[in-house]
Amino acid sequence: MKPFAYVKPADVAGAVRAVSGEPGAKFLGGGTNLVDLMREGVERPDTVVDVTGLPLDTIDELPGGGLRIGALVRNGTLTADERVRARYPVLSQALLAGASAQLRNMATVGGNLLQRTRCPYFYDHAAACNKREPGGGCDALGGLNRSHAVLGVSGSCIAAHPSDMCVALAALDAVIEVESVRGTRRIPMTGFHRLPGDTPEIETELAPDELVTAVELPSAPFAARSRYRKVRDRASYAFALVSVAAALEVRDGAVTAVRLALGGVGAKPWRAHEAERILLGGPAGEESFTRAAEAELAGADVRPGNAFKVHLARATVVATLRELNTGEGTA
Amino acid sequence: MTTKYAETEQRQAAVKHVGRPVDRVDGRAKTTGEARYAAEHRHPGMAHAALVHATVARGRIESLDTEAARAVPGVIEVLTHENAPPMKPAPKRSLLNLSSLASGTTVSYLGTDEVHWNGQPVAVVVAETPEAARHAATLVRVTYRELPAVVDFAAEEPNAVQQKGSMIQPAGGDKGDAAVALAAAPVSVDLRFTTPPHHHNAIEPHATVAVWDGDHLTVHESTQHIAWLRRHLALRFGIPERAIRVLSPYVGGGFGGKYAVWAGTLLAVLAARATARPVRLALTREAVHRTVGARTPTVQRVALGADAGGDLTALIHTSVAMTSRIGGMPEGVVSPSRHLYDAATIHLRQRLVRLDLLANTSMRAPGDSVGSFALESAMDELACELGMDPVELRMRNEPARNPMDGKPFSHRMLREAYEVGAERFGWRERDPGAGSMRDGRWLVGMGVATAYHPSMVMPAAVTVRMDAGGEVVVRCALQEIGVGAATVQAQIAADELGVPLEAVRVEIGDSELPEGPGAGGSAQTASGAEGVLAACRKLKESALALARRSPDSPLRGRRLDDLEARDGGLHHGGDGETYAAILARAGRDHLEAGGRTGMLKFLARALNDRRRWVKAACGAHFCEVRVDQDTGEVRVSRWLGVFDIGRVINAKTAAAQLRGGIVMGIGMALSEASQVDPRTGRIMNPSLAEYHVPVHADVPPIDVQWLDVPDPTMPLGLLGIGEVGITGVAAAVANAVRHATGKRVADLPITLDKLL
Numbered sequence A: 001m002k003p004f005a006y007v008k009p010a011d012v013a014g015a016v017r018a019v020s021g022e023p024g025a026k027f028l029g030g031g032t033n034l035v036d037l038m039r040e041g042v043e044r045p046d047t048v049v050d051v052t053g054l055p056l057d058t059i060d061e062l063p064g065g066g067l068r069i070g071a072l073v074r075n076g077t078l079t080a081d082e083r084v085r086a087r088y089p090v091l092s093q094a095l096l097a098g099a100s101a102q103l104r105n106m107a108t109v110g111g112n113l114l115q116r117t118r119c120p121y122f123y124d125h126a127a128a129c130n131k132r133e134p135g136g137g138c139d140a141l142g143g144l145n146r147s148h149a150v151l152g153v154s155g156s157c158i159a160a161h162p163s164d165m166c167v168a169l170a171a172l173d174a175v176i177e178v179e180s181v182r183g184t185r186r187i188p189m190t191g192f193h194r195l196p197g198d199t200p201e202i203e204t205e206l207a208p209d210e211l212v213t214a215v216e217l218p219s220a221p222f223a224a225r226s227r228y229r230k231v232r233d234r235a236s237y238a239f240a241l242v243s244v245a246a247a248l249e250v251r252d253g254a255v256t257a258v259r260l261a262l263g264g265v266g267a268k269p270w271r272a273h274e275a276e277r278i279l280l281g282g283p284a285g286e287e288s289f290t291r292a293a294e295a296e297l298a299g300a301d302v303r304p305g306n307a308f309k310v311h312l313a314r315a316t317v318v319a320t321l322r323e324l325n326t327g328e329g330t331a
Numbered sequence B: 001m002t003t004k005y006a007e008t009e010q011r012q013a014a015v016k017h018v019g020r021p022v023d024r025v026d027g028r029a030k031t032t033g034e035a036r037y038a039a040e041h042r043h044p045g046m047a048h049a050a051l052v053h054a055t056v057a058r059g060r061i062e063s064l065d066t067e068a069a070r071a072v073p074g075v076i077e078v079l080t081h082e083n084a085p086p087m088k089p090a091p092k093r094s095l096l097n098l099s100s101l102a103s104g105t106t107v108s109y110l111g112t113d114e115v116h117w118n119g120q121p122v123a124v125v126v127a128e129t130p131e132a133a134r135h136a137a138t139l140v141r142v143t144y145r146e147l148p149a150v151v152d153f154a155a156e157e158p159n160a161v162q163q164k165g166s167m168i169q170p171a172g173g174d175k176g177d178a179a180v181a182l183a184a185a186p187v188s189v190d191l192r193f194t195t196p197p198h199h200h201n202a203i204e205p206h207a208t209v210a211v212w213d214g215d216h217l218t219v220h221e222s223t224q225h226i227a228w229l230r231r232h233l234a235l236r237f238g239i240p241e242r243a244i245r246v247l248s249p250y251v252g253g254g255f256g257g258k259y260a261v262w263a264g265t266l267l268a269v270l271a272a273r274a275t276a277r278p279v280r281l282a283l284t285r286e287a288v289h290r291t292v293g294a295r296t297p298t299v300q301r302v303a304l305g306a307d308a309g310g311d312l313t314a315l316i317h318t319s320v321a322m323t324s325r326i327g328g329m330p331e332g333v334v335s336p337s338r339h340l341y342d343a344a345t346i347h348l349r350q351r352l353v354r355l356d357l358l359a360n361t362s363m364r365a366p367g368d369s370v371g372s373f374a375l376e377s378a379m380d381e382l383a384c385e386l387g388m389d390p391v392e393l394r395m396r397n398e399p400a401r402n403p404m405d406g407k408p409f410s411h412r413m414l415r416e417a418y419e420v421g422a423e424r425f426g427w428r429e430r431d432p433g434a435g436s437m438r439d440g441r442w443l444v445g446m447g448v449a450t451a452y453h454p455s456m457v458m459p460a461a462v463t464v465r466m467d468a469g470g471e472v473v474v475r476c477a478l479q480e481i482g483v484g485a486a487t488v489q490a491q492i493a494a495d496e497l498g499v500p501l502e503a504v505r506v507e508i509g510d511s512e513l514p515e516g517p518g519a520g521g522s523a524q525t526a527s528g529a530e531g532v533l534a535a536c537r538k539l540k541e542s543a544l545a546l547a548r549r550s551p552d553s554p555l556r557g558r559r560l561d562d563l564e565a566r567d568g569g570l571h572h573g574g575d576g577e578t579y580a581a582i583l584a585r586a587g588r589d590h591l592e593a594g595g596r597t598g599m600l601k602f603l604a605r606a607l608n609d610r611r612r613w614v615k616a617a618c619g620a621h622f623c624e625v626r627v628d629q630d631t632g633e634v635r636v637s638r639w640l641g642v643f644d645i646g647r648v649i650n651a652k653t654a655a656a657q658l659r660g661g662i663v664m665g666i667g668m669a670l671s672e673a674s675q676v677d678p679r680t681g682r683i684m685n686p687s688l689a690e691y692h693v694p695v696h697a698d699v700p701p702i703d704v705q706w707l708d709v710p711d712p713t714m715p716l717g718l719l720g721i722g723e724v725g726i727t728g729v730a731a732a733v734a735n736a737v738r739h740a741t742g743k744r745v746a747d748l749p750i751t752l753d754k755l756l
């Protein structure tokens, strides 16, 4: 690991000042992703600004029934929060499906939003990777790509976004609050992450000197009936091959509200707008669920290793909506 | 999760400790952290080393720039082929010197500019701290002239060549004409199977602390074979064996990965010599994957022919596995097909491809674990073809003698294992129709498969010393790889001498002790037992001889065979005396006995034994799986293994071994695979985050049972249990999946994409 300077500011103003004009500075949350990447030499910050001393670790009520989640709330705390479990089960379940108990107790909401892909070539200096070294090429394209994305990919990068939490946040229309020396701004979750295009190294709309301070969840009463379904290679402690965050409200057999987002298949947490459009107002049933899933996946760009994800994603979307519709099964 | 403790105890009325679920003697030291593993040793002035790995599969180093690495504060030395002191070449392999098998590879590390595999160490950084060493290692710049490399196992299959057999391991064999019989068979199956490379992933990564004192070398090491390691180091560094001390009292798991000597060990010793500092090299998880060999991938064909009643008329089992151009162990993949079924004709062949990859090595039940997957899956498919219960099919074809050569089995109770298992598991409740059993969204399936692993004994030199106070010390350089090595030998010695368990201390893990066998081949317990029994007997003979010299001794005129060792002494009915009394009367403060079997004598005996018997541990696996109807996710929901493993020494550690084997087999069945990029030969998942061993949620309650009938040809009748547990497991899962879904997955691991 490259030697670095370490600072631990006590307030937000100090934190954003510490990174302002310092392109080599990085925020440190729980460190569960950043420190691994520093060990591998993928991240090489000159200065590490530890933000875990900032007073951003509370979950507060918003007027109108939403919640404001501080960027330093630990994943383990958030998944267990009674309000989250009651109002946004999809979020609690998504967090619980991620990593391990030890990691969740360290990982922060801010760090989870900014966690980087698990593409094995990204981690390995012996490999070519446009994300790690722009312009270097992408070894995943013709290599091992079973875990890679099929939606939103480009000829430069097919890495999947790894986060479970982000998929739930995308479904819930969360808003990310960020702060820098220039002030505060709010970015909708669905616009927070970027598609790779020709610049896979730029992953979000966040400027390097901006600090995530909070995530706001708008009120969404129908989200009380929501679910996160994660499909992976072992029963626990593995990243999603495919995951589905869904909320569904059905009245008299017709869909009156729906939210759908996919994980494991997208270059970013994938809000399934097209599928939602097809479902909303239509009948709730196997046929429409399938049609919606297929429409969303129509643009899939697959490789030999990950072609199965299209079928798997369709099956998982249909199964998740079916379960929400009939109230059967468990996640 | 019950074991037959109660039954074991009844049978063991005559003995006190053998068979009992005795707690590990080192359990407290391990759980409190008092036990120190190799990487935890500190020496004054100790430096830390880190490896730089090659990034090409084959080639020559063109340039090495170590300037930036040397500039890192704390860096002491950067060793490369340009400045490292030479090591002697790896020895040629010979069965007469088994320790020659200890070379993980034949590479002269840092002795050449040649690169033989992607990941080979090409430089070693030595620094004051591990952090400085690892950081500096990332700064070493190496350029290569690449040479063509053959790294794609699947693509090389057509170029496979016939494997050569040896006295110990035949590579093929024929009984009758199986091809003709197969063609004529009214019912047949012909299947192709593949298994991926697997890595051991012991919880403790390999580690070495090397300390030179002049020409004397001390090595703290995590090894499964102290004696081989010492001999190998003596050869490579040109010093006598007696100038080397290997200390390895605790090993955090090995599974075969610590049997041979790999780059890290040699380079730590080399670095210590070059820098004149004690050097510690604790491999990262990645470095373990890059420098320690793994299980070979395989391609297998199993074709079975049967008559309408299910009697096998043909069994064909062929395999392709790998070795490397720089070493590797030809694996006995078709081994189970030599022993499991009474087929009228049998055809067995093993072929090999040689690759420019790191040499493969043994991993828990080499050959048998992968071979049993293919054979036992094919048997299940044949049962489906025949419309016959798979247990019945196996019982119909259960041989009375070893199928290939008609030799008697020393012991074989597979029938009983299936009977007990079928009853206990509720096998009769299985509806044979594929996809016929459901539980909500889960398709439920039940599968069986046979476990089988050959048993053997290796030479073990053991001494036993008893002092006047009744304290007993058993000494043998065994390895404690987590199995309870010292615990079981203490039980055996306590019973054999008739002393309390607490009176026995077993010293292991140090090359200064009498030479032990390696911890491998499921042979350590039996080998150690043989040595302990012999030494204890000699000790009792000495005690008796002392006693008989005295006219007052109640043992006067007695023969050892008429006596019973109990209550701290030797007794005949109500007559007898304690060892303490014997020693006191003779004015002696201790007795010591023991010794060793010469290698030639051992080989002669082993070969004679092989000529007479076929002996093995075996068992029946029963499992239940659930497959998600939509996503194809497979979860194992129930497991029962009933084993015929001869006598059980310790019910607790035995259950742990068998259960551990089953867990590892579940990993092999569902999730484990080293992913090698077929373009570069580079392992792309060298971490526990991406190499998926089973986690708790993947493992159901595992019911382990054993029949507990001693084998007449093995020490104390024990058959060795370290490996039998994993054999057959992957097939049992695959067969249950077949039952649940109607799909035969013949390519491990059974990931959900194969079921969509």
Ligand SMILES: Cc1cc2nc3c(=O)[nH]c(=O)nc-3n(C[C@H](O)[C@H](O)[C@H](O)COP(=O)(O)OP(=O)(O)OC[C@H]3O[C@@H](n4cnc5c(N)ncnc54)[C@H](O)[C@@H]3O)c2cc1C
Pocket (backbone or CB within 6 Å): A026, A027, A028, A029, A030, A031, A032, A033, A034, A035, A036, A051, A071, A075, A097, A098, A099, A100, A103, A106, A107, A108, A109, A110, A111, A112, A113, A114, A115, A162, A163, A164, A165, A210, A211, A212, A213, A237, A238, A239, A240, B689
């Ligand atoms: C073995 C393993 C398994 C895992 N499995 C899963 C899984 O199944 N599902 C899943 O979703 N995740 C998984 N993870 C990832 C885990 O969720 C992330 O590592 C974690 O959420 C990151 O949070 P952190 O606080 O530790 O971030 P850090 O590692 O501290 O930081 C990550 C990034 O976020 C930036 N950052 C941190 N806080 C802020 C902030 N407030 N503002 C701006 N930038 C910030 C850092 O600069 C850094 O770039 C796994 C991780 C590991 C190691």
Ligand code: SF4
Pocket (backbone or CB within 6 Å): A117, A119, A120, A121, A122, A128, A129, A130, A131, A132, A137, A138, A139, A140, A141, A156, A157, A158, A159, A200
């Ligand atoms: S997929 Fe993206 S992250 Fe992976 S190697 Fe290609 S560019 Fe790098």
